Amino acid sequence: MGRYRIHVATGAWIFSGSFNHVQLWLVGERGEAELELQLRPARGQVEEFEQDVPQDLGPLQFVKLRKHHSLVDDAWFCDRITVQGPGALEEAAFPCYRWVQGEGVLTLPEGTARLAGKNTLDVFQKHREKELEERQQIYCWATWKEGLPMKLAAGSIDDLPSNMRFHEQKRLDYEWTVIAGHMEMVLKYVYTFPSSWKRLEDFDQIFWGQKTAMAEKVHQRWQDDELFGYQFLNGANPMVLRRSTSLPSRLVLPSGMEELRAQLEKELQKGSLFEADFILLDGIQANVIQGEQQYLAAPLVMLKMEPSGKLLPIVIQIQPPSPSCPTPPLFLPSDPPLAWLLAKTWVRSSDFLVHETQYHLLNIHMLGEVIVVATMRCLPGLHPVFKLLIPHTRYTMDINTRARNQLISDGGIFDKGWSTGGGGHVQLMRRAMAQLTYRSFCPPDDLADRGLLGIPSALYAHDALRLWEIIARYVEGIVHLFYHGDDIVRGDPELQAWCREITEVGLCHAQDRGFPVSFQSRAQLCHFLTMCIFTCSAQHAAVNQSQLDWYFWVPNAPSSMRMPPPTTKEDVTMDTVMGSLPNVWQTSLQMTSIWLLCHPQPDKVPLGHHQEEYFSGPEPKAVLRQFQTDLDKLEKEIVARNEQLDLPYEHLKPSLIENSITI
Secondary structure (H helix, E strand, C coil): CEEEEEEEEECCCCCCCCCCEEEEEEEECCEEEEEEEEECCCCCCEEEEEEEECCCCCCEEEEEEEEECCCCCCCEEEEEEEEECCCCCCCEEEEEEEEECCCCEEEEECCCCCCCCCCCCCHHHHHHHHHHHHHHHHCCEECCCCCCCCEECCCCHHHCCHHHCCCHHHHHHHHHHHHHHHHHHHHHHHHHCCCCCCCHHHHHHHCCCCCCHHHHHHHHHCCCHHHHHHHHHHCCCCCCCEECCCCCCCCCCCCCCHHHHHHHHHHHHHCCEEEEECHHHCCCCCCEECCEECECCCCEEEEEECCCCCEEEEEEECCCCCCCCCCCCEECCCCCHHHHHHHHHHHHHHHHHHHHHHHHHHHHHHHHHHHHHHHHHHCCCCCHHHHHHHHHHCCHHHHHHHHHHHHCCCCCHHHHHCCCCCCHHHHHHHHHHHHCCCHHHCHHHHHHHCCCCCCCCCHHHHHHHHHHHHHHHHHHHHHHHHCCCHHHHHCCHHHHHHHHHHHHHHCCCHHHHCCCCCCCCHHHHHHHHHHHHHHHHHHHHHHHCCHHHHCCCHHHCCCCECCCCCCCCCCCCHHHHHHHCCCHHHHHHHHHHHHHHHCCCCCCCECCCCCCCCCCCHHHHHHHHHHHHHHHHHHHHHHHHHCCCCCCCCCCCHHHCECCCCC
8 A cells, every 4th residue: 555656658759659548557466456547648758647556565566558549549659667666665667668559458567587487376477478379379480482591471561560660750761761762763864864884984973872981982992902802801791701721622723824823822821812702603593684684603712811911812713613614714913904803893793692692681681580580489578588689679570571572572672683683582592591500690600610810901800709799798697697507598498499499490490500409508598699689780780781881882793794704804895894784774773772771770779779678677787788888998999990091990880780680
């Protein structure tokens, strides 16, 4: 008995408030009380009330609420409710952060994270079981394409659960950007019509709009060997390069190239020989765009690391050897300039296609969706791992659904402008899926496997490792609060079900590629959770935001090639180069698409700075504050380093990393 002070916080999004009345109940250990007040929540407001309750409720366990409507169901986005009871020193918090719709009763448990119990009479155990039962009816698995990760069973945005959709401000920005992009694309096409491009400088005619300072540097220096090599370390796709341990078997050196062989073997012995092999593209069916056949290649490029840290190409083989074809030519820096430039352009185009399909779409977006669906199906809101991960799942389902309907669908952007469109992108992803390993998602393992540790000029590698360490400390801090030993990890049925759901269902039995089917220790759990958060935040930033720098100047990363790879060096002319590069329409489409994917978001949430408070109690909040402090320290280190560089690497600067996959 006594007076309770209640605060009800409503989201700040457009339409978060509601004209409907909301009714509240307080539920404690010793009783339940219906409050004699009816709210009409206002957007972005925290409403405070005081209410006398005649009975002794005891420690509060739940807040229940019901939104009443007569003619119109006006949805309400409830942030959280806090209650301070008589004699209590601290408020009890009841996190919500979801849309309240219909007239059903919504029960919000007190926000202290709890592991599953064995007492079936425990009110929290009953709540979590009912919550998961309801969620599993809403979040169902479905197949998009055989041989690829599972997805949420939702064919369109309208099929998504309301809590997985863009908020109104985000939706309006996205849809307006699409419209503005189409208008700009048409304007560029009309501006150049009916002229035919004959020189590389002709691309300047449409190189305007929202371009970055780095994009301008790429525009000026894209033909330089130094920038070509730099991109394998620090460009949009730093995931292909590896240190050579032997000369690749596909690199056939014809007679007369003994000097090249000696150079390669010398660099190999020094440990300064590197390679980037795009064999994944070999045999993929190329697209036909507007009736014009496009072309693909599977290049191999060998590079050397100079003592200064510069990575320079030595030789390029555009196509692998085939018994039915003559030995493919090898292109060298000493070749005629246009022949060497065209060979590098084939490499850059192949890198673009593998990046977009394997390292961006498959490894980030599709894995992110698997994590989201498994989390919603297996972990109740009371679970500490749910509370840890849920801020890193924001908007992922919405953007992935839009991608399946607009980007990689039949007639989508891939089909209209990418040489892997028309089904080649699906074939490519299936190949990549068959080779996908757990170690490749964990930078300490992946960079070690590729021989890229300890290279001063490998800025992506340096920043990725630092971020991994910082995220790992954050994860460990949270996990150790709730799992006091390995036996507690092994005995958590919800956690183990979540692990199996990701590996066996979402990733289609990926245990043979190193993904766990159970957690046997706290260390194993922390490693996996670090991978989840890193993938959905830092790695997405590295391969997504970087596109605006490296892909906006289209000759540096063509989305398609319109002529077959050259088979001789002497016949390459400017007409060959211009005839191979994308035409005006394809170029405009690529620029528009890149802007749509990479432009600054109006409601961006930087890594670790989400406003939602899912955890109650001072300990988890202290862990989060330390995480933010560590990120701020890294930010200062990166800023200081970049001030000394001609080409600053900013893709993993914490303030520029989105907290989740949102675009």
